[in-house]
Amino acid sequence: GEDVEQSLFLSVREGDSSVINCTYTDSSSTYLYWYKQEPGAGLQLLTYIFSNMDMKQDQRLTVLLNKKDKHLSLRIADTQTGDSAIYFCAESINTDKLIFGTGTRLQVFP
Amino acid sequence: KAGVTQTPRYLIKTRGQQVTLSCSPISGHRSVSWYQQTPGQGLQFLFEYFSETQRNKGNFPGRFSGRQFSNSRSEMNVSTLELGDSALYLCASTQGPGNTIYFGEGSWLTVV
Numbered sequence: 001g002e003d004v005e006q007s008l009f010l011s012v013r014e015g016d017s018s019v020i021n022c023t024y025t026d027s028s029s030t031y032l033y034w035y036k037q038e039p040g041a042g043l044q045l046l047t048y049i050f051s052n053m054d055m056k057q058d059q060r061l062t063v064l065l066n067k068k069d070k071h072l073s074l075r076i077a078d079t080q081t082g083d084s085a086i087y088f089c090a091e092s093i094n095t096d097k098l099i100f101g102t103g104t105r106l107q108v109f110p
Numbered sequence: 111k112a113g114v115t116q117t118p119r120y121l122i123k124t125r126g127q128q129v130t131l132s133c134s135p136i137s138g139h140r141s142v143s144w145y146q147q148t149p150g151q152g153l154q155f156l157f158e159y160f161s162e163t164q165r166n167k168g169n170f171p172g173r174f175s176g177r178q179f180s181n182s183r184s185e186m187n188v189s190t191l192e193l194g195d196s197a198l199y200l201c202a203s204t205q206g207p208g209n210t211i212y213f214g215e216g217s218w219l220t221v222v
Contacts, residue, residue, distance in 0.1 A: 033211065042116075042200055043213035088153065096141045096204050096211060097166045100153035 006101035009034055012108055017059075019077040021088035024071060029091040032065060033098065034074045037086045046074070069103045076106075084108045112137065112181060112215035114203050122220045128189040131217045135182050137191030137213075147198040147216070157182055157185075160206065176200040191221045 010034045012018045024032070030051050034044040049056045049063045049072075056063045062075040071091055086105050090098040115134040123129050135142050143166075144156040155168040159178035176186040182203075188195055196215045 029207070035213070042114075042198075042215040043202075045212055047211060048210055090153075091209070095166055095207055096143050096158050096160070097155050097168075098143070098145075098153075098154070098202070098204075099213060100145075103150050 004089060004101040006089060006104045008102065008104065010104055010106050010108070014075055014078050014079060014081060014108050014110050018079045018083065018106055018108075020040075020076075020087050020106065021076045022072040022090075022101050024072065024089075024091050024101075026091060026093055026099075027067070027070065028030065029092050030066075031092045031098075032063075032064065032072050033090045033092070034049055034061075035088045037088065037103070039085075043088065053102050079106075079108050081108045081110070114212055116201050116217050117213040118217060119213075119215065120218045120220075122222060123191050125191055125193060127191050129191060129219060130185055130187045131199055131219075133184045133186075133201030133202075133203075133214060135184070135201075136212060137173060137202040139205050140182050141196055141204045141206050142178055142182065142203075143202045143204075143211070144184070144186050145200045145202065146199060148196075153200070156186065165176055182221075188219075193221050195219065196221045 033048040034046040061079045064073045086103040092101045141160045143158040156207045158166040178184045200216045201214045204211045
């Protein structure tokens with residue numbers, strides 16, 4: 001079946017690293033995505049990883065994929081107040097249909 | 111390169127009315143998908159179009175429909191609006207299966 005789960009909240013101090021976790025159930029996922037949503041806005045694509053990769057780094061963002069445990073994480077280094085938003089992970093399975101997690105609200109405090 | 115463009119951004123409708131939302135994908139993208147976002151249900155897939163053909167449909171009633179034109183622009187229509195249809199409707203585009211998926215800013219629909 002298709003199900004993606006995330007913790008609802010994460011609070012970090014400015015300058016620290018944030019780690020947002022996601023678990024999915026469908027082992028045939030081909031792509032896994034991270035999107036950011038700020039209040040009143042649409043979804044901004046942050047990064048994505050192919051299912052045959054273990055890790056992807058893009059500036060302050062590091063994505064780790066553990067296919068055995070069906071676990072995906074997004075690490076944001078040197079978290080800033082501008083990173084405060086809701087972060088969604090999503091999986092796609094050979095199509096353009098995305099299955100989204102519930103979203104994790106990241107709050108960054110000074 | 112322009113992003114995914116959705117119009118209108120905000121609208122208010124009355125129960126029983128119908129609404130049409132428009133989406134212009136990124137130039138060169140042939141696949142368009144629609145999603146509904148509500149506080150209670152989160153982000154849910156509505157439908158997906160590729161080269162004017164609906165390839166996937168989510169679990170929504172028949173009041174929700176869509177189409178795609180030859181220039182890849184897409185519209186979705188909701189008939190006989192209900193209060194529960196109040197949501198952010200998001201459109202996404204991609205070049206096709208296996209390519210990255212980009213979203214527009216969404217259309218905020220309020221049904222009163």
